[in-house]
Amino acid sequence: xxxxxxxxxxxxxxxxxxxxxxxxVRVSPIKLDLKSSSPMATVRLWDxxxxxxxxxxxxxxxxxxxxxxxxxxxxxxxASPPITTLKPRTENSIRIVRxxxxxxxxxxxxxxxxxxxxxxxxxxxxxVNVMVxxxxxxxxxx
Numbered sequence: 001x002x003x004x005x006x007x008x009x010x011x012x013x014x015x016x017x018x019x020x021x022x023x024x025v026r027v028s029p030i031k032l033d034l035k036s037s038s039p040m041a042t043v044r045l046w047d048x049x050x051x052x053x054x055x056x057x058x059x060x061x062x063x064x065x066x067x068x069x070x071x072x073x074x075x076x077x078x079a080s081p082p083i084t085t086l087k088p089r090t091e092n093s094i095r096i097v098r099x100x101x102x103x104x105x106x107x108x109x110x111x112x113x114x115x116x117x118x119x120x121x122x123x124x125x126x127x128v129n130v131m132v133x134x135x136x137x138x139x140x141x142x
Contacts, residue, residue, distance in 0.1 A: 024047070025046065025047060025049075025053060025055060025086065025116045025134070026045070026046040026048055027043060027046075027114060027134045027136065028044050029043065031136060031137045032112070032136065032137070032138040032139070033139050033141070034098070034138070034139065034140050034141075035140070035141060035142075036103070036140060036141065036142050039097060040095065040096065040098070041095075041138075042094065042095055042096070043096060043112065043114075043136065044091055044092070044094075045086055045093075045094060045114065046086070046089075046090070046092075047086035047087060047088050047089065047092075048089065049088055050088050051088060051119075052086060052087055052088060053116055053117075054083065054084070054086075054119075055083070055084060055085075055086060055115060055116055055117065056082065056113075056117055057079040057081070057083070057094050057114050057115075058079065058113045058115075059074060059077045059078060059079050059096070059110050059111070060072060060073060060074060060110060060111050061073075061074040061076070061109070061110055062110050062111040062137070063109065074110065075099070075100075076098060076099065076100035076102070076108070076110075077096065077097065077098045077099065077100070077110050077138065077140075078099055079094055079095070079096050079112060080094070081094070094114070096112060096138060098140055103142070104140050104141065106141070106142065107139055107141050108139070108141075109137065109138070110137075110138040110139070111135050111136065111137060111138065112134075112135070112136040112137075112138050113133060113134070113135055113136075114133070114134040114136070115133050116131060116132040116133070118130060118131055
């Protein structure tokens with residue numbers, strides 16, 4: 001018979017081995033408050049996993065409608081590059097720029113969405129690929 005301790009150790013080893021190659025994307029900062037006089041910022045991304053990971057970066061206008069978040073496509077603020085592959089154990093930069101020439105009145109609110117894309121080529125039967133999303137508030141004030 002297998003002891004409870006041996007069974008738990010085996011289960012733990014399987015869990016650790018199953019996640020050893022998983023990608024882990026870290027993002028900083030987690031919010032951006034910018035002035036109209038300085039309409040650009042940089043967000044840093046790190047792939048802390050052992051394999052490359054693809055990310056997609058998009059910006060949406062963020063408003064509240066009836067108490068619920070609403071995200072609308074925008075061309076007033078852009079992110080560059082919009083898609084990239086992060087190499088393991090490296091840092092990348094994403095530039096966020098307000099390109100609209102319209103003056104800011106009060107506050108403009110946006111959401112920067114950074115999606116960690118699943119590797120479609122690694123999909124195995126019986127497994128679910130999960131897309132991880134970072135949602136970062138971006139505010140511009142006059």
